[in-house]
Amino acid sequence: MSAVRFELSGISMRYGAAEVLHQVNLSFDQPEMVALTGPNGAGKSTLLGIMSGLRQASSGRCLLNGTELSRWNRRDFATLVSVVPQSLKIDFPFTAEQVVLMGRTPYAGGLFENEQDWTAVRRAMELTDTLDFAQRDFRALSGGERQRVVLASALAQEPQALLLDEPTTFLDLKHQLSIYSLLRDLSRAGLLVVAVTHDLNLAASYSDRVIVLQRGRVVADSEPCAALTPERILAVFGVETTWLRSPAGNSWIAYGH
Template structure:
């Protein structure tokens, strides 16, 4: 598949003038539709900053983000909203709206002057069903648990039917069952032709679900490839400072066990 969403030598520096810190340094990454890419790395590695740049929410200090070989700065906000869905690590909902209304916001970039179409309503219903949130569609978002809210926010992004779904730690507030359900849902999203990019902290999830793993450390991409080639004991020890070994799970899929600090 050809690359569609790409970061080219992207660098970002943050902080006051007398205390500037490079949080991204010459990061290059070509993302393809139809696959799951997991971005991993320790705290402060630059994962969230890279994802924000790819979503068009932060402009890099140098380098470029392109969508279909067009600079993201030249793509209108409406088209960007149609093609790229972003699920932030911390998403605040500051209005007393119900879940159905929240999910409907995901369709705004697609709507014309006459409001919601039949296609909009179908996409919203499909997103509610896929995330197991239809059961509380009429509830106010503020009354939901953390896990329920996380699923409702994912439904909002899915309703937009983006070409690329970028999610920053989407499993953080979910119980184990809904973590696995969400990962299975991400796989179904790729079968429709979309690309999924997940920032993950759980390396076992990364090796299990991802087609490709991008490992970051100190603002740099230090490895990029198939999970088994990136998530080696040597590299995990060097980047995370923990010992690990690969295992094969009961269903035959690959797994990873962390056994403690090196």
């Protein structure tokens, strides 16, 4: 199976008179972990939606492995790419395990699940620490628990690429770190991971590459320390920052004076 490659050229997006993305040119190759960051309204989620095939750009091209995204069969697309939204609304009494099992839909060959399906489901739930509430009603879970179940469903697809829209929004600190550690491990194991995030420290600590968007334009695309300089953070986010380093060699971004 060939490696996943996204190519975006001249991507622009308008909602009426408002231009949300302007002439975006980017490529993404498996394997790597990429953070998409920027202020509210910068175009991050819109860009991810175009890559997910859920939104159609006003102009430009988005290719997956050399083929226009619009020409991909959705089932074939789903065997390569999993999409993790900010939230998932389910009105029916599905258990967490049943929601994860939905991730196996692209491989459905009949009315019943097979051993491979259940193996993928269990592994995904182990990775996301969701086995303890596998039989609970998805609707009764906390926001953070639901978010982890949605990620487990995406992993059960056994994709080559993961596209995630703010995957840690509802998570406590422990699970924020564990999820980003998992995503980094997955990228090192061969996946392409592209995650929208507002957390600059998560982006800097776990990503191979950081893309900064401002008013629909790419203003940085490089390794974290080069993309997230104090000067750029001030220009884009309006916040003064300093890079600090611990005696153990770990770096992080401190905000303010």
